[in-house]
Amino acid sequence: MLYNRVFLVGFMCSGKSTVGRELAHTLGWEFVDVDEEIQRQENNTVAGIFQEKGEAYFRNLELQVLTQLSQRNRLVISTGGGLGANPVAMELMKNKGLVVWLDIPFQEFLERCKGDENRPLLKKSLEEIQLIYQKRKEVYREAHLHLDATKDVPSIVKEIVGFLNR
Numbered sequence: 001m002l003y004n005r006v007f008l009v010g011f012m013c014s015g016k017s018t019v020g021r022e023l024a025h026t027l028g029w030e031f032v033d034v035d036e037e038i039q040r041q042e043n044n045t046v047a048g049i050f051q052e053k054g055e056a057y058f059r060n061l062e063l064q065v066l067t068q069l070s071q072r073n074r075l076v077i078s079t080g081g082g083l084g085a086n087p088v089a090m091e092l093m094k095n096k097g098l099v100v101w102l103d104i105p106f107q108e109f110l111e112r113c114k115g116d117e118n119r120p121l122l123k124k125s126l127e128e129i130q131l132i133y134q135k136r137k138e139v140y141r142e143a144h145l146h147l148d149a150t151k152d153v154p155s156i157v158k159e160i161v162g163f164l165n166r
């Protein structure tokens, strides 16, 4: 296989954590979710880190954790919604593995994500979130593989495995 790592990127609630876990299981690889790894290292929630240390601190930590993880092999890495939209992170991921964009329409994001207390960005107005959604696509679209993430999880996993084995 050409790749040792798969990075999943996409907007909030596109399914990065859900698909990542299933994909790792199918490949027999390890799975790490960057948000969960940060929460473990900081012994705090994402919302708590944003509140107590600020967003810039969180964004810097995301990049550090991604760099550490990019040195491990046979690993599926689910990124946070903002990390995959950082051009520096995108460049790093593309050099280190297969980058997959899980793409969902804005409406689907609203339905899946509404009411989630642990996502600080959801405190912004709908107009602001929609702008962030549009802007992030400019970076997400640099991924190697662009998938319709409204499909069911097993179909998405199958597409990624098919691409890895092509």
Ligand SMILES: Nc1ncnc2c1ncn2[C@@H]1O[C@H](COP(=O)(O)OP(=O)(O)OP(=O)(O)O)[C@@H](O)[C@H]1O
Pocket: 010, 011, 012, 013, 014, 015, 016, 017, 018, 019, 035, 078, 079, 080, 081, 112, 113, 119, 149, 150, 151, 152, 153
């Ligand atoms: N393909 C899918 N079809 C239907 N529901 C899905 C699908 N993938 C994920 N979901 C659901 O959408 C919600 C968000 O999924 P998940 O937490 O995996 O997204 P995420 O991309 O990791 O979000 P975040 O950016 O906040 O980390 C969950 O309730 C999950 O069960």
Ligand SMILES: O=C(O)C1=C[C@@H](O)[C@@H](O)[C@H](O)C1
Pocket: 011, 012, 035, 046, 079, 080, 081, 082, 083, 118, 119, 120, 121
């Ligand atoms: O879209 C974002 O900017 C974020 C998404 C989540 O995965 C977390 O990383 C955090 O809530 C920020």
Ligand SMILES: [Mg+2]
Pocket: 016, 017, 018, 033, 035, 078, 079, 080
């Ligand atoms: Mg997640």
